Amino acid sequence: MSTLLQPLDVTAIRKDFPLLSRVLHGKPVVYLDSAVSGQMPLPVIERMSKYERDEHTNVHRGVSTLSQEATDFFEAAREKVRKFIGAGSIKEIVWTRGTTEAINLVAQTFGRMTVKAGDEILLSAMEHHANIVPWQMLAEEKGATLKVIPMNNAGELILDSLDELITDRTKLLGLIHVSNVLGTVNPVKQIIARAHARGVPVLVDGAQAVPHLRVDVRDLDADFYVFSGHKLSGPTGIGVLYGRLELLEAMPPWHGGGSMIRNVTWEKTTYLGAPAKFEAGTPAIAAAIGLGAAIDYLTELGLDRIAAYEHDLLAHATERLERIPGLRILGTAKEKASVISFVVEGIHPHDMGSLLDGDGVVVRAGHHCAQPVMTRFNVPATTRASFAYFNTRDEVDVLVSSIIKAIELFK
Numbered sequence: 001m002s003t004l005l006q007p008l009d010v011t012a013i014r015k016d017f018p019l020l021s022r023v024l025h026g027k028p029v030v031y032l033d034s035a036v037s038g039q040m041p042l043p044v045i046e047r048m049s050k051y052e053r054d055e056h057t058n059v060h061r062g063v064s065t066l067s068q069e070a071t072d073f074f075e076a077a078r079e080k081v082r083k084f085i086g087a088g089s090i091k092e093i094v095w096t097r098g099t100t101e102a103i104n105l106v107a108q109t110f111g112r113m114t115v116k117a118g119d120e121i122l123l124s125a126m127e128h129h130a131n132i133v134p135w136q137m138l139a140e141e142k143g144a145t146l147k148v149i150p151m152n153n154a155g156e157l158i159l160d161s162l163d164e165l166i167t168d169r170t171k172l173l174g175l176i177h178v179s180n181v182l183g184t185v186n187p188v189k190q191i192i193a194r195a196h197a198r199g200v201p202v203l204v205d206g207a208q209a210v211p212h213l214r215v216d217v218r219d220l221d222a223d224f225y226v227f228s229g230h231k232l233s234g235p236t237g238i239g240v241l242y243g244r245l246e247l248l249e250a251m252p253p254w255h256g257g258g259s260m261i262r263n264v265t266w267e268k269t270t271y272l273g274a275p276a277k278f279e280a281g282t283p284a285i286a287a288a289i290g291l292g293a294a295i296d297y298l299t300e301l302g303l304d305r306i307a308a309y310e311h312d313l314l315a316h317a318t319e320r321l322e323r324i325p326g327l328r329i330l331g332t333a334k335e336k337a338s339v340i341s342f343v344v345e346g347i348h349p350h351d352m353g354s355l356l357d358g359d360g361v362v363v364r365a366g367h368h369c370a371q372p373v374m375t376r377f378n379v380p381a382t383t384r385a386s387f388a389y390f391n392t393r394d395e396v397d398v399l400v401s402s403i404i405k406a407i408e409l410f411k
């Protein structure tokens with residue numbers, strides 16, 4: 001596939017990211033932390049700033065030209081999201097504050113509506129806390145239980161037992177598309193088909209997938225697909241819940257207030273349809289418009305080209321890191337995207353993170369909001385480098401030299 005693609009012009013792309021020319025502790029910054037939050041390119045920052053400078057008002061309010069204009073920009077961004085993930089209708093695209101809020105929305109509406117005492121919610125062993133805690137809260141409230149699809153030492157889900165794990169009591173399967181710790185790309189289409197064969201709906205956490213892979217929710221046949229703007233070269237404070245329309249229509253509202261009602265009397269309120277029903281109050285307008293601009297930016301670069309480029313970076317980094325004595329990579333699945341977690345014998349990941357920081361290399365050290373994954377691999381934390389389309393092989397080499405330097409220091 002990649003051989004037919006024009007390579008990315010990374011030198012030109014880097015000019016769109018002012019932060020990349022910063023100097024940290026006297027060293028050029030090497031930003032290898034896009035899994036925590038992606039950097040925004042100038043066209044996104046400028047689009048948001050134009051909105052705030054020249055176009056700012058509220059949306060879905062009244063007849064003023066400004067309000068109609070803002071509503072058009074805001075809804076155009078929703079259409080960009082729809083197209084980006086291949087949804088059938090903009091009614092299926094609900095704005096949220098991010099992945100976490102989107103999952104909580106589903107748990108508190110769809111979950112409360114369908115899960116009863118004795119029911120089961122099936123999750124994978126590599127979920128982020130965002131796709132564990134809301135279900136645990138719901139399970140506690142309802143007297144339901146969580147079940148877990150296990151994984152092997154490479155960080156791949158063990159799917160042999162899937163048909164036994166899904167029972168007549170399973171009300172939902174929650175599945176991470178790309179692991180934020182291990183980088184594993186899960187075979188979501190296949191898993192969804194197997195869940196659907198048993199009548200179980202699937203929620204996919206796509207926070208780490210949409211920045212790196214072409215996602216088509218209809219091809220995957222996902223029931224819910226969620227992600228955050230800030231991991232997709234967009235701003236914080238905005239995210240997306242995609243839901244199949246018949247499910248969204250059947251779900252009760254979540255927050256109550258303005259913008260989600262059809263009619264209010266003291267006796268009774270009736271609600272608008274999806275997505276407005278789930279969007280009470282003033283939304284993050286500039287952020288939504290910014291996310292639309294980020295999607296334009298990524299679409300112009302081409303998700304396939306991004307995927308091919310990042311795959312090369314990942315392969316280069318893996319090959320170089322594997323050569324370092326005492327360093328162990330966590331997550332060696334056949335299908336991986338964009339992140340490498342590692343531990344080094346005798347050096348705590350936090351110390352490693354701080355030493356790398358001293359060299360201007362920005363990585364994440366910690367449990368990555370995935371403590372069950374840490375427990376599974378018997379480590380307290382890892383250091384994680386994550387790559388984006390603006391990173392270079394030279395930056396990977398800086399990471400590697402900096403790790404070697406840190407190891408020397410600890411000898």
Ligand code: PLP
Nearest residue numbers: 098099100128130180207208228
């Ligand atoms: N799911 C995954 C896989 C993530 O990597 C993250 C963020 O790290 C989240 C969910 C939570 O995203 P947010 O904090 O934007 O809601």
